[in-house]
Amino acid sequence: MGATLLKAFERVLEFFCTVFALVLGALILLMCVDIAIRNFRIGSLPWLIELTEYAMYAGTFLAAPWVLRLGSHVRVDALLTAIPKKAAVRMEQLVDAVGFAISLVLVYFGALAVLDAWNTNLVARKTWNFDEWLLLLPIPISGVLLAAEFVLRIARVRGVVADAYDRASRASI
């Protein structure tokens, strides 16, 4: 049961990242279409800028928990790798507990922002008119998933500390 839930949780995290990846691909195609039709004076896709902005923001927040799961968020682990493993495990647990608390703040104040936008019927007016609560929703969702992942990191702390030594395979610019 626990293992099935964990697997399902992992799939949800990866799903969001995969969707972000595919949306990036679709945006590139749309950008090329936009350049072509602009230059042939057939028209343009004036909503593309707005769509790109929303996709980058929502994609980032929703994929962030998967990136945390991969251990790919940038961190300075010079101290972590220099101290004995037992101490590193304790430090990692402390750090993950802080991360958990920060994620809860993100959930609470993200949800407040969503509720506020819902109650006041705020609308983001650009090319499209978007209900703002919908735009803000990825933040508390991301917060919930991040909080859960930080709890899981505390639970599997020994594996997490071992991962910290593998800097060469970490994602970066």
Next chain:
Amino acid sequence: MDWVSALVLMLGMICAFMALGLPVAFAFLLANIVGALIFLGGAVGLVALVRGSMASIGNFNLAPIPLFLLMGEILLQSGVAFRAVDAIDRLITRVPGRLSVVAVTGGTVFSALSGSTIATTAMLGQALLPDMLKRGYHPTMAMGPIMAIGGVDMLIPPSALTVLLATLASGVSKVKISVADLLIAGILPGLIMSACFLAYIVLRCRANPALAPVYEVTRFTARERWLPFVKYVIPLFLIFVVVMGTMFAGIASPTDAAALGCLATVILAMGYRSLRMKTLVACLKSTAVVTTMIFFIIAASTSFAQILAFSGATDGALAELGKLGLGKYAAIFAMIGVLLVLGCFMDQVSMMLLTLPFFMPLANALLGPSSFDHVWLGVILLISLQVGLLTPPFGLLLFVMKGVAPPEITLRQVWAAATPFTLVVLVVLLAIVFVPALATVLVRLM
């Protein structure tokens, strides 16, 4: 709270939790949460912080970053980059330190196509390092050029970090730095740096041939030597022309140019029958991971500059600096010094986010309204950030190299290999500080 306490609290909290190993984005979030509670009116400030994070990465100017990263991923994962290095390998024959020269030349070509520093280093490390070590190259001559040329990737467009620097700097500066201008400004310093690396390799290997033993290179006919170059390298230049040419001619924005570059890269890789749908999806996923990593730090640090300004820390620190009566060059050397020290401990994105709220207002005061001077400063900051990639203990390229090097190579050897090339980078940096035209001449031609 006085500005000194505010400054110590904000910077101290970020540095302390980063040192403990909290991911950088969360260290920024923590400092901003505490800062918002103290300086932005508590709960109201925290809701504003959440809303601000949406605006910070919902910014079209940042769009070239994932696109440039994707270009590098496609070239790397499809194997096209490796074929290009092989083609260059066949062309270069009778020079001292031949394989090191191939690494620098191949790296320069790949830099002009890849937005990812780490991709360049990893690709060259895998392609050339085993052969170099097998042929008795000294680790300095084997690993040094590969790491150093990875750093050049930050300067030669397309470069994701250049886009990031221009966007973040413009966000905290009265004088905006155009993304296109900074991308174009990086070309000449990048090429000069590559040329200096080549000169260093040739001179060192000529003086001490034991560093790179001469060996019998497989003999190819002229056709066998040039055909791979025509087939695998020249088409890559066309991608560079698509990206930079359209931008240079002013007919495409950086995002448009990056999208066209991605399309050209996909078409090219498909033309070589090297890109299957599965590989393309894998490239997109890698790009999404790196993009998320960068953008999440930006989102997390959104309110950092505002909180610093609101608490009086920015004005206070700048007023103190003003009292020192620093001239333009003294201020620039101070900035370089700060980045070189931070570079030993932090990644490039964090360094930008921590320092730009102070550097840019200072630059505005000292450099005046000239956008060219700000582009010049942008190039100087980029090179200073690049040095951080090569300095221990956190220099990322050192660890990338350790990751692809044979197990018997120690981290100490990797550091030692990077050192002479780091010094070459510093010499080029000095040249650009004292001859600003090196950074601005191409921008002025636009």
